[in-house]
Amino acid sequence: MTDRKTDWQDKIDARVQRWVRDDIRKLAAYPVPDSSGLLKLDAMENPFTWPPELQQQWQAALADVHVNRYPHPEAPEVKQGLRRVMDIDERWDLLLGNGSDELIQLIAMAVAGKGRTLMAPEPSFVMYRMIAQYLGMDYVGVPLTERFEIDLESMLARIDSEQPALIFLAQPNNPTGNLWGDEKLRRIIEAAPGLVVMDEAYTAFTDADYLSWLDDYPNLLILRTLSKVGLAGLRLGMLIGDPAWTTEINKLRLPYNIGNLVQAAATFALDHFETFEQQTQELVKQRADLTQQLKALPQLTVYDSQANFVLVRTESGRAGAIHQGLKDAGVLIKKLDGSHAMLADCLRITVGSSRENARLLVALTPLL
Template sequence: MEARKVIKELDPYVPGRSEDEIANEFNVKKEDIVKLGSNENPWGPSKKAVEAIKKEADGVNRYPETDLHLLVDELASYAGVKSENVIVTGDGADELIDVLAKTFIEPGDEFITPLPTYTYYEFLFKPYGAVPVYAKWDLKNNALDVQSVLDAISDKTKFIFLCSPNNPTGTLVSEGDLRTIIEATDALVIIDEAYFEFSEQTQVNLINEYDNVFIIRTMSKVMGLAGLRIGYGLSNPDVIQYMYRIKPVFSLTRLSYVASLATLRDKEYIKESTAKSIESRDYLYQEVSKFKNLHVLESKSNFMLIDLHDSGYTAAELTNRLMSKGMIVRDCTSFKGIDEYYIRISVASLDDDKRFIEALHTLVD
């Protein structure tokens, strides 16, 4: 059977490499691998979340509860909004993006995405007939090119995606720039705050001022639940209620539900996880900045982008050399709007950070 034309033409999403892949390909012991490629929380989940999962394990023969009000209330409190402003999904932020498309996209609608950015926006929207229009991030100045976004707006624009901090550049979009864009259009402006905890900044106040703002968040990063895939969105009640009409009823599993509640209630874990991530990021930025042939972009996230143009390596070459030493980093060649000379590294423990820097010194000046 032939797939639809749009699916056959869709560029596949390229995920980061796993520890098992690297161990097998490069004959490296799995326990010696340092993983800096997937923007994960290297310190693990909340112990309270693990205990909650163990207690709930005997109930996985039952369907999940459909009444998520306890979790919605906790998320609303964490975000500083009302419960009516919250939607929870069970496949991370990716399900939010998919539900947005299923709820609002008509074939031929346009969506704006500045490049380079998280590629899954396009991957999920195009199958519904949405047409991408590209704006840009200014890599030289490490900032959003606001005018390129404004120039891309047309009467067909339905969504504008702004990742802040942006993946892979780590750049924040200022509140002033967001307001300029929001006020220039009736399109729904999607502010992806998957990494907002690391920046210690949020634009959640904008959902109370504008009807055309939607904020994406996830529990995969600072909250250490990437393996359970929990996302949540914040917007005005009308948008939220339309999305609930189409969202799969049982997309949030029983284990995800109890782990989410336990993590949100473990305030000390969230505080400590955030602090450790920022400490690691700042250390990595400081050390990579000392390399004369590398240029690292300052980041407000738990990762940073490194320019290799003067290093003598392409991203693929340096990535492979590092992986042979047990260091997993992200080759960013698959990101649209970027060439083959950028890698991304994410935070690890300070001990692993030091091992990475030592390995890098053996390859680059």
């Protein structure tokens, strides 16, 4: 029996090695740690649930949704709600995705080709690099400065030499949390020969807003998501821009990618968006308090953030032990040490409620 199982596995392995691309087999899947029983401060989620009366109304709305039929392919009610709460002009098209990750992939697919390059400052959102690898694109990461600022001269030089088909600019940047300044961003967009996508996943936590820049640049698209404001479980991202771009990208979208339940829940949430705006403003306040408290702790370098997380750097070689110590104490944060050379000894902490942040600090302080 053992010999038969070994022979069977050998046959499977031989076919996998023959038919799955070598570069894919060398990759690791995106890691999502088990957070069971832990205070979850690792994934930039809104910690607040909905008020009980709003939950009851939402459940009643979902009771009228029938899942025996396919969803509307364009989710018009969701788009109408997004236009209203985000003040999106009718000139611009909206393309919805199963989270912004799907849209990043669709955008890259639309411009991918032999010798085509995807570019982004680094460190930034890891999916830019991963999706470029999936599609066989050349990926160029342009290093940020020691303080995680854009090195404009270096960025412009690489744009000139690489002629990227696609540039992603995350503002605020993940995982550093900072903004890079309008002048630098405009210079990059103006120098880009191809498409530039401004990834505004964390726009709810900053005053920076680049939607109006669509009037200025024909090669710009805006990417947003509802995940960070309190709807992470819906997986709903949106791409905003000129129909000339979105029409082509939409050809690559799989049909019915936004299900009936997601459309109904998102439409309801957008009709009550003031609740999420209030929660977001509370998180901005908590971010300021948490940043101040972290800066008061010894042996931590704390980076100011415009997002719903705070990046910290520990003393050399201590990040792993602190991460594990927090986990042992029931608190899960993100260990970035080892993910990128510029993030050595770094940890990323999601801003939680006042009670959650207090629990984090109690657990963290004796570990330093």
